[in-house]
Amino acid sequence: MAFWSRGRDRPAQGAAGAWNAWNDEPVLSGRGTAVKPDGTDWVVVCIVAGLLALGALMVYSASISLADSPKYNTSPYHFLLRHLMFIGISLAAGCVVYRVPMRVWNKLAPALVLVAVLLLGAVLIPGVGMSVNGSRRWISIPGVLNFQVTEFAKFAALVGAAYFTVQRQEYMHSFTKGLGPMAVVMCLVAGLISVQPDLGAIVVIVCIAMGVLFLGGLNMRIFIVVLVAVALVVALMIYDSPWRVQRVMAYLDPWSSEYALDKGYQLSHSLIAFGRGELFGVGLGASVEKLHYLPEAHTDFILAVVGEELGFAGVISVLAAYYWLVRRAFAIGRQAIKLDRVFSGLVAEGVGIWIGVQVVINAGVATGLFPTKGLTLPIMSYGGSSLMATIAAIALLLRADRENRILMRGGKV
Numbered sequence: 001m002a003f004w005s006r007g008r009d010r011p012a013q014g015a016a017g018a019w020n021a022w023n024d025e026p027v028l029s030g031r032g033t034a035v036k037p038d039g040t041d042w043v044v045v046c047i048v049a050g051l052l053a054l055g056a057l058m059v060y061s062a063s064i065s066l067a068d069s070p071k072y073n074t075s076p077y078h079f080l081l082r083h084l085m086f087i088g089i090s091l092a093a094g095c096v097v098y099r100v101p102m103r104v105w106n107k108l109a110p111a112l113v114l115v116a117v118l119l120l121g122a123v124l125i126p127g128v129g130m131s132v133n134g135s136r137r138w139i140s141i142p143g144v145l146n147f148q149v150t151e152f153a154k155f156a157a158l159v160g161a162a163y164f165t166v167q168r169q170e171y172m173h174s175f176t177k178g179l180g181p182m183a184v185v186m187c188l189v190a191g192l193i194s195v196q197p198d199l200g201a202i203v204v205i206v207c208i209a210m211g212v213l214f215l216g217g218l219n220m221r222i223f224i225v226v227l228v229a230v231a232l233v234v235a236l237m238i239y240d241s242p243w244r245v246q247r248v249m250a251y252l253d254p255w256s257s258e259y260a261l262d263k264g265y266q267l268s269h270s271l272i273a274f275g276r277g278e279l280f281g282v283g284l285g286a287s288v289e290k291l292h293y294l295p296e297a298h299t300d301f302i303l304a305v306v307g308e309e310l311g312f313a314g315v316i317s318v319l320a321a322y323y324w325l326v327r328r329a330f331a332i333g334r335q336a337i338k339l340d341r342v343f344s345g346l347v348a349e350g351v352g353i354w355i356g357v358q359v360v361i362n363a364g365v366a367t368g369l370f371p372t373k374g375l376t377l378p379i380m381s382y383g384g385s386s387l388m389a390t391i392a393a394i395a396l397l398l399r400a401d402r403e404n405r406i407l408m409r410g411g412k413v
Contacts, residue, residue: 041332041401047325048379048394052087054318055302055380059083062290062298062305063382069292079298079382086384093388094395101413102344102403105396109163113185116156119149120192137196138385148385150193150201154208155389157189158354158396161209162346165216169342172217179213179222190233199237199244200373204358206230211353212346215333251371263372269294270301270366273308274315281311298382300374303366318380322359326352332401339407344400351397354378355390 063079066072123129130138138146164182171177238244250264273289287308290297307315329352336345362377364370376386403413
């Protein structure tokens, strides 16, 4: 039996005045004044807005010097303007996602997973997928952005895992009837992504799917066996790729003469950036490492620029904001499950897993806790596909919260 089945009692109505405060329609207050209670989690909205604003500022700071690079040969405002465009597109997509009821997303889940698999296959076809630095991960949308298919796959994995868990809740104790069908899809997705290749995306997608399954009541022994199997597969993929082995060796000793100017170059300069920042940073815009020393400073290593310019205080503030966002996601998920809306609850908690895992990996890579891997810092890093997928996930979270509030006011969804 899934663990979430323990807490299905709906909240008691309580006093009439308190219940009316949760009503979905305008109600009369004690003085007879019509009021419409707020139906938005402003904590989540404010955190996301703050991270978007700080992200745009840091993207501009980290990319302004790229105008001097012969690789880009563009204006100092190029990346900022594109990032602001990405934010606008992402917010528009988020509004569309927010308007769709969770019951509709539940019905769309199998189709989303199928589309994700087809896109992951299509991106490998020459002429369809676009290759950058030896990796074939993008489908070009002319004049707009290069769409990274694995970001859509994360969204599909989130919704698909929640749908599968609800549909197979009676078999979560069994591998063949419970996890088996989902494992086949996960292996297919992982196999397609490994050809691109993108090990970081595989790790995040597996974490999302397995996290949702675990929260949905997957048998602990099955969960542990699968985690061990995944760890062995990842280790084998690293061992079988000489360039991945070199990354691991560079991670273990980034300052050695063998790796400092090669596989350990990004990590060593990221650590230098954090070291220069000390407690309160060198000042906004005063980073030295962004001046063509630290590659991808505006994307995967934007946290290093935050550390250099805003110091330890800035980094801790950013991580605290992500912590609070993840905490709110799990709180919204638990509330949905108590209201017998298991799909919504698992999706909300899955959003928390997604953001939490990706932040941990990105911050771990930037600070040298993990080997170097290309994963963006959610909401803050430059990158249209990542930003769009993350904002869409946040919109799902807000939609689940809105429906929770409607039900608690006695309304229907």
